Amino acid sequence: MAYTNKLQLVYGDGTLGLASDGFHYIFSYERGGLESLKINGKEWLYREPMPTFWRATTDNDRGSGFNIKSAQWLAADTFHQCVGIDLTVDGKHFDQLPIAPLNNDYSDHEEAEAVTIKYSYKTLTVPATDVTVTYDVTADGQIKVTMHYQGHADLPELPVVGMRFIMPTTATGFDYTGLSGETYPDRMAGATKGTFHVEGLPVTKYLVPQEMGMHMATEAVTITRNSTQNNADHDDQPFSLKFAQGETPFAFSCLPYTAEELENATHLEELPLARRTVLVIAGAVRGVGGIDSWGADVEQQYHIPADKDIDFSFIINAK
């Protein structure tokens, strides 16, 4: 693709391709999200990033009955219902997605300064609520992701609100600027601020696999891999992708497993072989609690009430 300072647009029939020097992204109309995040020839997505609402319940979550009270968020985390896609190119909003025959008017050299694509979801809760994920892509390859959760008073409290990225292969490690160790909203006091390297994708050895590895108050995290699923890729040099905060720091965990995989195991050895990298970038995290494990709830200020809107943003492929 020719080098310019603009985004190159490929108006497909099921996708929108966006590319420039060193990156090529594909937003799917069929699959309800960003299907491909290719940077310097390396694919970063196994499946489309989706909103996440569940954490593998902790012993305290189960002891206090939070798992039962909030169980419907597990369904909302597992399955996603995309109900709308809005595309805006250089400020021009498309009333209809530009697939054939509309895209017959385009060429093989379409360009733009900025593209915004917004995916709207209805949660699989009763009642449902609305969640939108907006991708603002600029010519430098940065994608600002903005998630909006529409509060709903009739829903139970949330375990977590964030975006989950599943990467095709395991990371060799990650580096982040934030707090040392595993932190939660009610367990941040002992942490030191700094930049930390974590080797591999450590799974904390809780007897029953559960929520783990959260890092609060993070400015940026860079994931490094050295393998792909591309059979024609013979390179084993490390390559990295940086996620940076938007307006405010975020929380993240980077593990080889989804919340559902963790939830399903009663022992570490029941977890599947580590194959992927599961990055959760969260705008809201529930505390872990500590009073007791048979009824006491997490302290009130560390809950995630369902009736309040939650908005947060972060940047993919941050420079």
Added chain:
Amino acid sequence: MDADIKWLDDPTIFRVNQLPAHSDHHYYGDYAEWQHDDSRFVQNLDGQWRFKFAKTPQERSQGFYAADFDSSDFDHIAVPSEIELSDYAQNNYINTLSPWEGKIYRRPAYALSQDDPEAGSFSSGKDNTVGAYLKHFDLDPALRGKQIRVRFEGVERAMYLWLNGHFIGYAEDSFTPSEFDLTPYIQDKGNVMAVEVFKHSTASWIEDQDMFRFSGIFRSVELMAQPVTHLEDLDLRPRVTDDYQDGVFNLKAHLAGEKDGTVKVVVKDAAGNTLVDEQVPVEEEVTVSDKLIKDVNLWDNHNPYLYQLLVELRDADGNLVELVPYRFGFRRIEINEDHVVLLNGKRLIINGVNRHEWNAKRGRAITMADMTSDIASFKENNINGVRTCHYPDQIPWYYLCDDNGIYMMAENNLESHATWQKMGAIEPSYNVPGSVPQWKEVVVDRARTNYETFKNHTAILFWSLGNESFAGDNLVAMEQYYHEHDDSRLVHYEGVCHTHDYSKQIPSLDKKNYLPAGGTKDYRDQISDVESWMYLPPKQVEEYLQNNPDKPFMECEYMHDMGNSAGGMGSYISLLDKYPQYFGGFIWDYIDQALLVKDPVSGQEVMRYGGDFDDRHSDYEFSGDGLMFADRTPKPAMQEVRYYYGLHK
């Protein structure tokens, strides 16, 4: 006397021919032995023993203690070790309910009626596994010709002992040393020691701790020879003057053997300066009183300053026959008129943990390396206190706490949870020990043994009557025992809170959550010098502290660290700044109880917890509440504990 299996059923029989408990001092023949910690008077019997397992008392190998018994079909087992971890018996983890829940209907003897001895309850118990142990040994030459005793440091749960075919004695109380005199039957060579270990007896009702339920000789066994003259019991009473400036040294020693010669009592400071040097004739009881030590170095967590005591016993010719070294400190714990706990005149704050003895491969048969590792972890993470939940620990642990300034709550081996709490409700209809007369002596004996064994340890600031055993006259008797024998420490017990109406002190508490239906006698004025709760939320702790706290407050268990937990700790710690009557607590708990086993599917070494051995009823992963994983690596939450415990060091 012959052994009687019916003792297993009788709560009034818990020690037969056992020597009286005494201080845990070491004794040596001379200074070189002390330096090498190799006493000529001690012969260790740890190692491989012959072993035969039986699933029930009825199937056990009767008569195996006979001198001419053919033990060729016996296996081998390591001493110390847990029988279950050699795969003879099923591992089982269970919390509050009894291990026979859903399998055998039992009630404690005399609990429901004075006419109900529950005969045969354990001696015919189909769940009562039996380990028959045999040890063939010759006496080390240095021990020959002397009075010989054997010390079992820990045997779960009821043991009968024979030597060379003769019945020697019987012991319960799994977690304190049991000593027996072997002198009448010991031979220089070809001795056969036989020990029959029952997993259950009436003691099982009061050893219902929340833990893996093991049995066996799980701590060391030693033969101990008595020097010509021997210091049998040492009772140190180091006092601190009212102005906290000076120390007053007092010693009382009970001597055995030849009443001839002299006793030399020396106290040195850490620099080696001699501060006390007394010589008195050997008598049955020797005292050295009121020796003033000016400008004493007080012992605490920051400066665990210990003085060196040396007691030399010399014969009439002046030859050294026994050397007893002991390290002790001067410290003073008290409650002031404002109900604030003071150590050496300053407010005491406990940044503590509950610590089960645990090793993922060895169960409760832990090693010295485990203990030193735990101490290092305490120091690294600002942990300054330990509750020996819920039984006395191995003896070296107390010395380590002395040396490292770790404040100890020395708890008795007592928990009778199954007898008074049912699915969370307080239901003490068949509670023991309670006020049942037949259950009094057995628990007072546990208090006595705990006191007598560990009384010289500076680190012990609190005696604890036990854990989660409700309350009654028998707990009062234990409390009284400590107060009558020791005015240098405080007495702690939490369970008494289930007998008192807290509507005024903690108004938001719902009575039905802590009081039995129909009420009960209030023991609050008779039991526990401190107000102790477990898992009381910060808001209710604050209520107590705001409502004229008439006893200082602590949490004997808090911050339940099951799995990924330990959040919200700041809400507790901030109360320390607001209320001087709050003196902290002990996190539940220090280390996950999980067993490292080989997974047959993956071939990996993996951690297993309750229920993983097909054991039912179980409380499953509830055994994993540690700040440390069972492999002694810290959980991520430890950085939070290190921070908060560092705020009030």
